[in-house]
Amino acid sequence: MQDLTRLSRELNYEFKQESLLKTALTHRSASSNNNERLEFLGDSVLGQVISIELYLHFPEASEGELSRMRSSLVRGDTLAIVARELNLGDYLNLGSGELKSGGFRRDSILADAFEAIIGAVYLDSDQQTTHKFVLHFLGQRLEKCDPNSVLKDPKTRLQEFLQADSEPLPEYHVVAIEGQAHAQTFEVECHINRLDETIKGIGSSRRKAEQAAAQQVLEKLGL
Amino acid sequence: MQDLTRLSRELNYEFKQESLLKTALTHRSASSNNNERLEFLGDSVLGQVISIELYLHFPEASEGELSRMRSSLVRGDTLAIVARELNLGDYLNLGSGELKSGGFRRDSILADAFEAIIGAVYLDSDQQTTHKFVLHFLGQRLEKCDPNSVLKDPKTRLQEFLQADSEPLPEYHVVAIEGQAHAQTFEVECHINRLDETIKGIGSSRRKAEQAAAQQVLEKLGL
Numbered sequence: 001m002q003d004l005t006r007l008s009r010e011l012n013y014e015f016k017q018e019s020l021l022k023t024a025l026t027h028r029s030a031s032s033n034n035n036e037r038l039e040f041l042g043d044s045v046l047g048q049v050i051s052i053e054l055y056l057h058f059p060e061a062s063e064g065e066l067s068r069m070r071s072s073l074v075r076g077d078t079l080a081i082v083a084r085e086l087n088l089g090d091y092l093n094l095g096s097g098e099l100k101s102g103g104f105r106r107d108s109i110l111a112d113a114f115e116a117i118i119g120a121v122y123l124d125s126d127q128q129t130t131h132k133f134v135l136h137f138l139g140q141r142l143e144k145c146d147p148n149s150v151l152k153d154p155k156t157r158l159q160e161f162l163q164a165d166s167e168p169l170p171e172y173h174v175v176a177i178e179g180q181a182h183a184q185t186f187e188v189e190c191h192i193n194r195l196d197e198t199i200k201g202i203g204s205s206r207r208k209a210e211q212a213a214a215q216q217v218l219e220k221l222g223l
Numbered sequence: 224m225q226d227l228t229r230l231s232r233e234l235n236y237e238f239k240q241e242s243l244l245k246t247a248l249t250h251r252s253a254s255s256n257n258n259e260r261l262e263f264l265g266d267s268v269l270g271q272v273i274s275i276e277l278y279l280h281f282p283e284a285s286e287g288e289l290s291r292m293r294s295s296l297v298r299g300d301t302l303a304i305v306a307r308e309l310n311l312g313d314y315l316n317l318g319s320g321e322l323k324s325g326g327f328r329r330d331s332i333l334a335d336a337f338e339a340i341i342g343a344v345y346l347d348s349d350q351q352t353t354h355k356f357v358l359h360f361l362g363q364r365l366e367k368c369d370p371n372s373v374l375k376d377p378k379t380r381l382q383e384f385l386q387a388d389s390e391p392l393p394e395y396h397v398v399a400i401e402g403q404a405h406a407q408t409f410e411v412e413c414h415i416n417r418l419d420e421t422i423k424g425i426g427s428s429r430r431k432a433e434q435a436a437a438q439q440v441l442e443k444l445g446l
Contacts, residue, residue: 036286037278044274044293051267052345055260063259070267122275127350169400169429174392206392 010086011117012136015124022093024116027109029095035116042119046074049134053142065147072145073138076111082137083110088117154214158192161223168193170217172210175200188213195220233309234340235359238347245316247339250332252318258339265342269297272357276365288370295368296361299334305360306333311340377437381415384446391416393440395433398423411436418443 004021008014015021020038028034050073054066061069072078083089088110098109122130135142152160158170176187186206189198190213199220201213227244231237238244243261251257273296277289284292295301306312311333321332345353358365375383381393399410409429412421413436422443424436 037284037289040286040289041274041278044271048267048271051264055264055342061260063263066260066263119278169397171396173394173396177392 004091007091013121013133017124020120020124024120025091025113026093027095027098029098030093035113038116038119039112041122042115042117045122045130046115046118046134049131050074050138050142053135057142058147061147068152069145069147073142076108079111079114080107083114088113154211154218158214158218162192170214172213174206190214190217192217227314230314236344236356240347243343243347247343248314248336249316250318250321252321253316258336261339261342262335264345265338265340268345268353269338269341269357272354273297273361273365276358280365281370284370291375292368292370296365299331302334302337303330306337311336377434377441381437381441385415393437395436397429413437413440415440
Protein backbone atom coordinates (compact mmCIF):
# COMPACT_ATOMS: atom_id res chain seq x y z
CA MET A 1 0.00 0.00 0.00
CA GLN A 2 1.34 3.40 -0.93
CA ASP A 3 1.61 6.49 1.21
CA LEU A 4 -1.87 7.72 2.01
CA THR A 5 -0.92 11.41 1.90
CA ARG A 6 -1.18 11.45 -1.86
CA LEU A 7 -4.52 9.70 -1.73
CA SER A 8 -5.83 12.23 0.80
CA ARG A 9 -4.92 14.97 -1.65
CA GLU A 10 -6.70 13.21 -4.48
CA LEU A 11 -9.73 12.62 -2.29
CA ASN A 12 -9.80 16.28 -1.36
CA TYR A 13 -10.37 15.13 2.20
CA GLU A 14 -8.00 14.63 5.11
CA PHE A 15 -9.01 11.99 7.61
CA LYS A 16 -8.80 12.79 11.30
CA GLN A 17 -8.92 9.03 11.92
CA GLU A 18 -6.63 7.54 9.32
CA SER A 19 -7.52 4.06 10.54
CA LEU A 20 -10.95 4.53 8.95
CA LEU A 21 -9.38 5.15 5.57
CA LYS A 22 -7.14 2.11 6.01
CA THR A 23 -10.12 -0.07 6.81
CA ALA A 24 -11.98 1.32 3.78
CA LEU A 25 -9.06 0.21 1.60
CA THR A 26 -8.90 -3.31 3.03
CA HIS A 27 -10.60 -6.02 0.99
CA ARG A 28 -12.07 -9.00 2.78
CA SER A 29 -9.38 -11.20 1.21
CA ALA A 30 -6.75 -9.37 3.29
CA SER A 31 -8.21 -9.16 6.77
CA SER A 32 -11.27 -9.76 8.87
CA ASN A 33 -11.05 -6.04 9.72
CA ASN A 34 -12.10 -5.15 6.19
CA ASN A 35 -14.25 -2.63 4.37
CA GLU A 36 -17.51 -4.57 4.11
CA ARG A 37 -19.34 -2.78 6.92
CA LEU A 38 -18.12 0.62 5.72
CA GLU A 39 -19.30 -0.27 2.23
CA PHE A 40 -22.77 -1.01 3.65
CA LEU A 41 -22.78 2.41 5.28
CA GLY A 42 -21.28 4.29 2.33
CA ASP A 43 -23.69 2.72 -0.13
CA SER A 44 -26.67 4.10 1.77
CA VAL A 45 -25.16 7.56 2.28
CA LEU A 46 -24.30 7.71 -1.41
CA GLY A 47 -27.85 6.69 -2.27
CA GLN A 48 -29.32 9.46 -0.17
CA VAL A 49 -26.98 12.19 -1.44
CA ILE A 50 -27.62 11.29 -5.06
CA SER A 51 -31.38 10.97 -4.51
CA ILE A 52 -31.63 14.39 -2.85
CA GLU A 53 -29.54 16.08 -5.52
CA LEU A 54 -31.50 14.46 -8.36
CA TYR A 55 -34.78 15.41 -6.69
CA LEU A 56 -33.72 19.05 -6.44
CA HIS A 57 -31.94 19.26 -9.78
CA PHE A 58 -34.71 17.69 -11.87
CA PRO A 59 -38.00 19.13 -10.54
CA GLU A 60 -39.87 17.85 -13.59
CA ALA A 61 -38.50 14.32 -13.64
CA SER A 62 -40.82 11.46 -12.76
CA GLU A 63 -40.03 8.94 -10.05
CA GLY A 64 -39.08 6.42 -12.76
CA GLU A 65 -36.70 8.86 -14.40
CA LEU A 66 -35.15 9.75 -11.04
CA SER A 67 -34.68 6.06 -10.23
CA ARG A 68 -33.00 5.34 -13.53
CA MET A 69 -30.70 8.34 -13.23
CA ARG A 70 -29.79 7.25 -9.70
CA SER A 71 -29.03 3.73 -10.92
CA SER A 72 -26.76 5.05 -13.63
CA LEU A 73 -24.85 7.19 -11.11
CA VAL A 74 -24.41 4.73 -8.26
CA ARG A 75 -23.87 1.53 -10.19
CA GLY A 76 -20.57 -0.31 -9.97
CA ASP A 77 -19.37 0.67 -13.44
CA THR A 78 -19.65 4.39 -12.66
CA LEU A 79 -18.04 4.12 -9.23
CA ALA A 80 -15.21 2.01 -10.67
CA ILE A 81 -14.44 4.79 -13.15
CA VAL A 82 -14.19 7.26 -10.26
CA ALA A 83 -12.05 4.79 -8.31
CA ARG A 84 -9.69 4.34 -11.25
CA GLU A 85 -9.38 8.10 -11.68
CA LEU A 86 -8.23 8.16 -8.05
CA ASN A 87 -5.84 5.23 -8.69
CA LEU A 88 -7.52 3.52 -5.75
CA GLY A 89 -6.11 0.21 -6.98
CA ASP A 90 -2.63 1.33 -5.87
CA TYR A 91 -3.80 1.73 -2.28
CA LEU A 92 -5.93 -1.38 -1.85
CA ASN A 93 -4.98 -3.96 0.71
CA LEU A 94 -5.73 -7.30 -0.94
CA GLY A 95 -5.10 -10.91 0.03
CA SER A 96 -2.57 -12.88 -2.00
CA GLY A 97 -5.36 -14.78 -3.76
CA GLU A 98 -6.92 -11.60 -5.11
CA LEU A 99 -3.52 -10.21 -6.07
CA LYS A 100 -2.62 -13.31 -8.06
CA SER A 101 -5.93 -13.41 -9.85
CA GLY A 102 -5.46 -9.82 -10.89
CA GLY A 103 -8.43 -9.10 -8.68
CA PHE A 104 -7.22 -5.61 -7.87
CA ARG A 105 -8.28 -4.53 -11.31
CA ARG A 106 -11.73 -5.79 -10.90
CA ASP A 107 -14.38 -3.15 -11.07
CA SER A 108 -16.44 -4.43 -8.20
CA ILE A 109 -13.56 -4.33 -5.71
CA LEU A 110 -12.76 -0.78 -6.75
CA ALA A 111 -16.38 0.35 -6.61
CA ASP A 112 -16.86 -1.27 -3.19
CA ALA A 113 -13.75 0.45 -1.86
CA PHE A 114 -15.00 3.80 -3.07
CA GLU A 115 -18.33 3.24 -1.31
CA ALA A 116 -16.42 2.23 1.83
CA ILE A 117 -14.45 5.50 1.66
CA ILE A 118 -17.75 7.41 1.57
CA GLY A 119 -18.78 5.51 4.71
CA ALA A 120 -15.43 6.30 6.32
CA VAL A 121 -15.76 10.01 5.50
CA TYR A 122 -19.21 9.99 7.06
CA LEU A 123 -17.92 8.49 10.32
CA ASP A 124 -14.92 10.81 10.32
CA SER A 125 -16.92 13.99 9.68
CA ASP A 126 -20.64 14.72 9.29
CA GLN A 127 -23.52 14.60 6.85
CA GLN A 128 -22.78 17.90 5.18
CA THR A 129 -19.10 17.18 4.62
CA THR A 130 -19.93 13.75 3.20
CA HIS A 131 -22.55 15.29 0.94
CA LYS A 132 -19.93 17.63 -0.49
CA PHE A 133 -17.42 14.78 -0.74
CA VAL A 134 -19.82 12.73 -2.87
CA LEU A 135 -20.68 15.68 -5.09
CA HIS A 136 -17.02 16.47 -5.62
CA PHE A 137 -16.80 13.16 -7.50
CA LEU A 138 -20.28 12.72 -8.91
CA GLY A 139 -21.73 16.23 -9.13
CA GLN A 140 -20.67 16.87 -12.71
CA ARG A 141 -21.95 13.50 -13.86
CA LEU A 142 -25.20 14.20 -12.07
CA GLU A 143 -25.71 17.56 -13.76
CA LYS A 144 -25.09 15.96 -17.14
CA CYS A 145 -27.84 13.38 -16.60
CA ASP A 146 -30.76 13.70 -18.95
CA PRO A 147 -34.03 12.25 -17.63
CA ASN A 148 -35.10 11.37 -21.16
CA SER A 149 -31.95 9.72 -22.34
CA VAL A 150 -31.35 7.40 -19.43
CA LEU A 151 -32.36 4.17 -21.05
CA LYS A 152 -34.15 1.53 -19.12
CA ASP A 153 -32.20 -1.67 -18.75
CA PRO A 154 -32.71 -4.40 -21.36
CA LYS A 155 -34.78 -6.72 -19.13
CA THR A 156 -37.18 -3.89 -18.26
CA ARG A 157 -37.47 -2.80 -21.89
CA LEU A 158 -38.14 -6.35 -23.06
CA GLN A 159 -40.71 -6.91 -20.34
CA GLU A 160 -42.52 -3.65 -21.09
CA PHE A 161 -42.51 -4.38 -24.80
CA LEU A 162 -44.09 -7.80 -24.26
CA GLN A 163 -46.60 -6.51 -21.71
CA ALA A 164 -47.71 -3.82 -24.14
CA ASP A 165 -48.59 -6.65 -26.54
CA SER A 166 -50.15 -8.73 -23.74
CA GLU A 167 -47.60 -11.47 -24.30
CA PRO A 168 -46.22 -13.69 -21.49
CA LEU A 169 -43.14 -12.49 -19.64
CA PRO A 170 -39.77 -13.72 -20.86
CA GLU A 171 -38.28 -16.73 -19.12
CA TYR A 172 -34.67 -16.78 -18.04
CA HIS A 173 -32.83 -19.98 -17.14
CA VAL A 174 -29.27 -20.35 -15.96
CA VAL A 175 -27.81 -23.07 -18.17
CA ALA A 176 -24.19 -23.00 -17.04
CA ILE A 177 -21.98 -21.61 -14.30
CA GLU A 178 -18.25 -21.86 -14.78
CA GLY A 179 -15.17 -20.86 -12.82
CA GLN A 180 -14.28 -20.44 -9.14
CA ALA A 181 -16.41 -18.79 -6.49
CA HIS A 182 -15.26 -15.20 -7.01
CA ALA A 183 -14.67 -15.32 -10.76
CA GLN A 184 -17.71 -17.11 -12.10
CA THR A 185 -19.22 -16.87 -15.53
CA PHE A 186 -22.95 -17.29 -15.87
CA GLU A 187 -24.70 -18.40 -19.02
CA VAL A 188 -28.39 -17.65 -19.20
CA GLU A 189 -30.99 -18.53 -21.81
CA CYS A 190 -33.89 -16.22 -22.50
CA HIS A 191 -37.02 -17.52 -24.09
CA ILE A 192 -40.00 -15.52 -25.34
CA ASN A 193 -43.09 -16.88 -27.02
CA ARG A 194 -42.69 -15.13 -30.34
CA LEU A 195 -39.18 -16.47 -30.97
CA ASP A 196 -38.64 -20.15 -31.65
CA GLU A 197 -35.03 -20.15 -30.58
CA THR A 198 -33.74 -19.45 -27.08
CA ILE A 199 -31.09 -16.78 -26.94
CA LYS A 200 -28.06 -16.83 -24.68
CA GLY A 201 -26.36 -14.19 -22.61
CA ILE A 202 -23.12 -14.46 -20.68
CA GLY A 203 -22.01 -12.36 -17.75
CA SER A 204 -20.09 -12.29 -14.49
CA SER A 205 -23.30 -12.53 -12.50
CA ARG A 206 -26.68 -14.05 -13.06
CA ARG A 207 -28.15 -10.57 -13.34
CA LYS A 208 -25.62 -9.44 -15.92
CA ALA A 209 -26.09 -12.60 -17.96
CA GLU A 210 -29.85 -12.08 -17.94
CA GLN A 211 -29.41 -8.47 -19.06
CA ALA A 212 -27.07 -9.60 -21.82
CA ALA A 213 -29.58 -12.20 -22.98
CA ALA A 214 -32.42 -9.64 -22.93
CA GLN A 215 -30.27 -7.25 -24.94
CA GLN A 216 -29.71 -9.95 -27.56
CA VAL A 217 -33.43 -10.65 -27.73
CA LEU A 218 -34.16 -6.93 -28.17
CA GLU A 219 -31.72 -6.83 -31.06
CA LYS A 220 -33.26 -9.94 -32.59
CA LEU A 221 -36.61 -8.15 -32.43
CA GLY A 222 -35.08 -5.07 -34.01
CA LEU A 223 -35.71 -2.92 -30.91
CA MET B 224 -59.53 13.40 3.56
CA GLN B 225 -59.72 14.13 7.28
CA ASP B 226 -58.37 17.07 9.18
CA LEU B 227 -54.60 16.96 9.12
CA THR B 228 -54.19 18.35 12.63
CA ARG B 229 -54.82 14.95 14.16
CA LEU B 230 -52.37 13.35 11.76
CA SER B 231 -49.71 15.92 12.66
CA ARG B 232 -50.15 14.92 16.28
CA GLU B 233 -49.83 11.25 15.46
CA LEU B 234 -46.77 11.95 13.32
CA ASN B 235 -45.22 13.90 16.18
CA TYR B 236 -44.26 16.47 13.58
CA GLU B 237 -45.88 19.72 12.52
CA PHE B 238 -45.32 20.74 8.92
CA LYS B 239 -44.36 24.32 8.16
CA GLN B 240 -45.43 23.65 4.57
CA GLU B 241 -48.65 21.68 4.86
CA SER B 242 -48.77 21.35 1.08
CA LEU B 243 -45.86 18.89 1.34
CA LEU B 244 -47.86 16.65 3.64
CA LYS B 245 -50.84 16.87 1.29
CA THR B 246 -48.71 15.85 -1.66
CA ALA B 247 -47.27 12.96 0.37
CA LEU B 248 -50.79 11.71 0.97
CA THR B 249 -51.83 11.91 -2.68
CA HIS B 250 -51.73 8.67 -4.64
CA ARG B 251 -51.02 8.78 -8.37
CA SER B 252 -54.59 7.64 -9.02
CA ALA B 253 -55.85 10.98 -7.66
CA SER B 254 -53.62 13.60 -9.22
CA SER B 255 -50.55 14.21 -11.32
CA ASN B 256 -49.25 16.21 -8.36
CA ASN B 257 -48.82 13.01 -6.37
CA ASN B 258 -46.43 11.44 -3.89
CA GLU B 259 -44.22 9.46 -6.26
CA ARG B 260 -41.27 11.86 -6.25
CA LEU B 261 -41.48 12.31 -2.48
CA GLU B 262 -41.53 8.54 -2.12
CA PHE B 263 -38.31 8.33 -4.16
CA LEU B 264 -36.73 10.85 -1.80
CA GLY B 265 -38.11 9.36 1.40
CA ASP B 266 -37.05 5.85 0.47
CA SER B 267 -33.42 6.93 0.21
CA VAL B 268 -33.48 9.01 3.41
CA LEU B 269 -35.08 6.10 5.24
CA GLY B 270 -32.40 3.78 3.88
CA GLN B 271 -29.62 5.99 5.12
CA VAL B 272 -31.09 6.57 8.57
CA ILE B 273 -31.66 2.86 9.12
CA SER B 274 -28.23 1.94 7.74
CA ILE B 275 -26.42 4.38 10.02
CA GLU B 276 -28.36 3.30 13.08
CA LEU B 277 -27.81 -0.40 12.36
CA TYR B 278 -24.11 0.23 11.74
CA LEU B 279 -23.73 1.97 15.10
CA HIS B 280 -26.06 -0.27 17.08
CA PHE B 281 -24.58 -3.58 15.89
CA PRO B 282 -20.79 -3.13 15.84
CA GLU B 283 -20.23 -6.87 15.54
CA ALA B 284 -22.74 -7.53 12.76
CA SER B 285 -21.43 -8.48 9.35
CA GLU B 286 -22.39 -6.60 6.20
CA GLY B 287 -24.74 -9.47 5.30
CA GLU B 288 -26.44 -9.32 8.69
CA LEU B 289 -26.77 -5.53 8.47
CA SER B 290 -28.29 -5.83 4.99
CA ARG B 291 -30.82 -8.39 6.11
CA MET B 292 -31.81 -6.35 9.17
CA ARG B 293 -32.20 -3.28 6.97
CA SER B 294 -34.39 -5.21 4.53
CA SER B 295 -36.62 -6.37 7.34
CA LEU B 296 -37.03 -2.80 8.65
CA VAL B 297 -37.60 -0.91 5.40
CA ARG B 298 -39.68 -3.43 3.51
CA GLY B 299 -43.25 -2.68 2.57
CA ASP B 300 -44.80 -5.03 5.13
CA THR B 301 -43.07 -3.25 8.01
CA LEU B 302 -43.83 0.26 6.74
CA ALA B 303 -47.45 -0.70 6.13
CA ILE B 304 -47.76 -1.73 9.79
CA VAL B 305 -46.47 1.69 10.84
CA ALA B 306 -48.81 3.37 8.36
CA ARG B 307 -51.80 1.45 9.71
CA GLU B 308 -50.87 2.37 13.29
CA LEU B 309 -51.04 6.00 12.11
CA ASN B 310 -54.38 5.35 10.37
CA LEU B 311 -52.77 6.81 7.25
CA GLY B 312 -55.49 5.17 5.16
CA ASP B 313 -57.99 7.73 6.54
CA TYR B 314 -55.97 10.62 5.12
CA LEU B 315 -55.02 9.26 1.71
CA ASN B 316 -56.17 11.04 -1.39
CA LEU B 317 -57.03 8.27 -3.85
CA GLY B 318 -58.62 8.19 -7.28
CA SER B 319 -62.06 6.66 -7.59
CA GLY B 320 -60.62 3.55 -9.23
CA GLU B 321 -58.40 2.80 -6.26
CA LEU B 322 -61.23 3.55 -3.86
CA LYS B 323 -63.60 1.17 -5.58
CA SER B 324 -61.06 -1.63 -5.72
CA GLY B 325 -60.46 -1.26 -2.00
CA GLY B 326 -57.00 -0.11 -2.98
CA PHE B 327 -56.70 2.20 -0.01
CA ARG B 328 -56.19 -0.82 2.20
CA ARG B 329 -53.40 -2.13 0.16
CA ASP B 330 -50.09 -2.37 1.94
CA SER B 331 -48.00 -0.96 -0.85
CA ILE B 332 -50.01 2.26 -1.11
CA LEU B 333 -49.75 2.75 2.65
CA ALA B 334 -46.04 1.96 2.73
CA ASP B 335 -45.36 4.29 -0.20
CA ALA B 336 -47.28 7.10 1.50
CA PHE B 337 -45.26 6.65 4.67
CA GLU B 338 -42.03 6.87 2.66
CA ALA B 339 -43.37 9.97 0.94
CA ILE B 340 -44.06 11.54 4.34
CA ILE B 341 -40.42 10.91 5.30
CA GLY B 342 -39.41 12.73 2.09
CA ALA B 343 -41.79 15.56 2.92
CA VAL B 344 -40.39 15.90 6.45
CA TYR B 345 -36.90 16.06 4.99
CA LEU B 346 -37.83 18.90 2.63
CA ASP B 347 -39.75 20.70 5.38
CA SER B 348 -36.97 20.43 7.98
CA ASP B 349 -33.45 19.02 7.92
CA GLN B 350 -31.44 15.83 8.11
CA GLN B 351 -31.34 15.65 11.90
CA THR B 352 -35.07 16.21 12.34
CA THR B 353 -35.84 13.59 9.70
CA HIS B 354 -33.46 11.17 11.37
CA LYS B 355 -35.36 11.56 14.64
CA PHE B 356 -38.68 11.32 12.82
CA VAL B 357 -37.73 7.96 11.32
CA LEU B 358 -36.43 6.64 14.63
CA HIS B 359 -39.60 7.69 16.39
CA PHE B 360 -41.39 5.06 14.30
CA LEU B 361 -38.72 2.47 13.67
CA GLY B 362 -36.23 2.88 16.52
CA GLN B 363 -37.80 0.31 18.79
CA ARG B 364 -38.09 -2.21 16.00
CA LEU B 365 -34.47 -1.56 15.12
CA GLU B 366 -33.24 -2.14 18.64
CA LYS B 367 -35.14 -5.40 18.78
CA CYS B 368 -33.43 -6.72 15.65
CA ASP B 369 -31.19 -9.69 16.24
CA PRO B 370 -28.44 -10.15 13.63
CA ASN B 371 -28.59 -13.90 14.10
CA SER B 372 -32.31 -14.35 13.91
CA VAL B 373 -32.96 -12.34 10.78
CA LEU B 374 -33.50 -15.20 8.42
CA LYS B 375 -32.32 -15.00 4.89
CA ASP B 376 -35.13 -15.06 2.38
CA PRO B 377 -36.16 -18.44 0.95
CA LYS B 378 -34.58 -17.93 -2.50
CA THR B 379 -31.23 -17.05 -0.94
CA ARG B 380 -31.39 -19.99 1.45
CA LEU B 381 -32.26 -22.40 -1.33
CA GLN B 382 -29.51 -21.06 -3.56
CA GLU B 383 -26.91 -21.27 -0.81
CA PHE B 384 -27.99 -24.79 0.09
CA LEU B 385 -27.62 -25.96 -3.52
CA GLN B 386 -24.32 -24.14 -4.04
CA ALA B 387 -22.90 -25.79 -0.92
CA ASP B 388 -23.61 -29.12 -2.63
CA SER B 389 -22.30 -27.86 -6.00
CA GLU B 390 -25.69 -28.35 -7.57
CA PRO B 391 -27.13 -26.14 -10.34
CA LEU B 392 -29.11 -23.07 -9.32
CA PRO B 393 -32.88 -23.42 -9.09
CA GLU B 394 -34.89 -22.33 -12.10
CA TYR B 395 -37.97 -20.17 -11.75
CA HIS B 396 -40.57 -19.80 -14.50
CA VAL B 397 -43.66 -17.67 -14.47
CA VAL B 398 -46.42 -20.02 -15.61
CA ALA B 399 -49.43 -17.77 -15.17
CA ILE B 400 -50.37 -14.15 -14.55
CA GLU B 401 -53.97 -13.40 -13.71
CA GLY B 402 -55.97 -10.31 -12.94
CA GLN B 403 -55.84 -6.65 -13.87
CA ALA B 404 -52.76 -4.46 -14.02
CA HIS B 405 -52.68 -3.37 -10.37
CA ALA B 406 -54.07 -6.52 -8.80
CA GLN B 407 -52.23 -9.31 -10.54
CA THR B 408 -51.51 -12.76 -9.24
CA PHE B 409 -48.33 -14.48 -10.36
CA GLU B 410 -47.82 -18.20 -10.41
CA VAL B 411 -44.23 -19.35 -10.55
CA GLU B 412 -42.74 -22.82 -10.85
CA CYS B 413 -39.46 -23.66 -9.22
CA HIS B 414 -37.39 -26.57 -10.46
CA ILE B 415 -34.27 -28.02 -8.87
CA ASN B 416 -32.28 -30.99 -10.12
CA ARG B 417 -32.77 -33.19 -7.10
CA LEU B 418 -36.56 -33.03 -7.18
CA ASP B 419 -38.48 -34.63 -10.02
CA GLU B 420 -41.53 -32.46 -9.63
CA THR B 421 -41.72 -28.71 -10.16
CA ILE B 422 -43.18 -26.82 -7.22
CA LYS B 423 -45.46 -23.82 -7.48
CA GLY B 424 -45.63 -20.56 -5.62
CA ILE B 425 -48.24 -17.84 -5.89
CA GLY B 426 -47.88 -14.20 -5.02
CA SER B 427 -48.88 -10.64 -5.86
CA SER B 428 -45.59 -10.05 -7.66
CA ARG B 429 -43.16 -12.20 -9.55
CA ARG B 430 -40.68 -11.81 -6.72
CA LYS B 431 -43.16 -12.85 -4.07
CA ALA B 432 -44.30 -15.84 -6.11
CA GLU B 433 -40.67 -16.93 -6.55
CA GLN B 434 -40.07 -16.58 -2.81
CA ALA B 435 -43.22 -18.59 -2.11
CA ALA B 436 -42.08 -21.32 -4.50
CA ALA B 437 -38.59 -21.40 -2.96
CA GLN B 438 -40.16 -21.68 0.50
CA GLN B 439 -42.20 -24.68 -0.66
CA VAL B 440 -39.08 -26.32 -2.08
CA LEU B 441 -37.20 -25.74 1.20
CA GLU B 442 -40.03 -27.42 3.07
CA LYS B 443 -40.06 -30.32 0.62
CA LEU B 444 -36.34 -30.74 1.33
CA GLY B 445 -37.01 -30.61 5.06
CA LEU B 446 -34.99 -27.40 5.48
